[in-house]
Amino acid sequence: MKVSTVPAAESVEGQRPSRPRSRKGSQSRARLVAAAKSVFEDDGFLEARISDISERAGLSHGSFYHYFDSKEEIFREVAMELADLLSSPLSTVIFDPANTDPPAERIREGIRRYLAAYRREARIMGVIEQVSRYDDHLNVVRAERVRADAALVAESIRGLQRHSLADPDLDADIAAAGLGAMTSRFAEQWLVQHWPKCGPERGADQLARLFVNALGLRDAPAGTPTGA
Structure with missing residues (x-):
């Protein structure tokens, strides 16, 4: 197994902030992290999918990429x-x-x-x-x-x-x-x-x-x- 070490890509608006500025954004990001932890526990790293993380967080697949660039x-x-x-x-x-x-x-x-x-x-x-x-x-x-x-x-x-x-x-x-x-x-x-x-x-x-x-x-x- 080899995990990618490529630096995170920039968005069309430039470098994505490392942390959201709004309370709602912070809550959504925290939900994604909690959901990711649960998915990684259940499926391991290789089998975990971004779509599963988004679904478990109750957010859209596109929302994931607003906060993170990759699994x-x-x-x-x-x-x-x-x-x-x-x-x-x-x-x-x-x-x-x-x-x-x-x-x-x-x-x-x-x-x-x-x-x-x-x-x-x-x-x-x-x-x-x-x-x-x-x-x-x-x-x-x-x-x-x-x-x-x-x-x-x-x-x-x-x-x-x-x-x-x-x-x-x-x-x-x-x-x-x-x-x-x-x-x-x-x-x-x-x-x-x-x-x-x-x-x-x-x-x-x-x-x-x-x-x-x-x-x-x-x-x-x-x-x-x-x-x-």
Whole structure:
């Protein structure tokens, strides 16, 4: 399978805006993205048709091309919405300045939420992981997101090291990249490929233990800043 990486074509009026300006336009675009996610889940990428996406969104076939140039483009939109969802525990739990839980507990809860979200979206994530191996553009964009998240984690590790709460001999950048890869790959293998066989609590607990133990995290009082 080879997914086209040809840049989106321009309309007769010039380059199409990346986002609609009206509320109705925003709602129609959101309906198309939601419908596309559902169709890709049901049919996979190759078998999904633009006509099916439009019909499921309750819009005309022509309306699709007002917002998207191709099936590839809307698939990438779906994939990046899922990337936003999966990375949200970084800001809502682990690096949330209002969260006063100890760093280890914030990491555990962040991993639990990441895996819970991945589990809910396992069907579409399986399609995304597959297409990413062939769509160069999507692969590059997802890699940029991974690197950005890893940079935040690396800075957090350095902060923990400055507070003598993490193994001082760790290279923060390597540790962040390695632990991030472990987390995402485990999620795909466990929740898409269904191996190993274990319940959601067990899987999340074991992955969190590996993550915390790898950092050599020491107990810290509640309120210790993770990224200080």
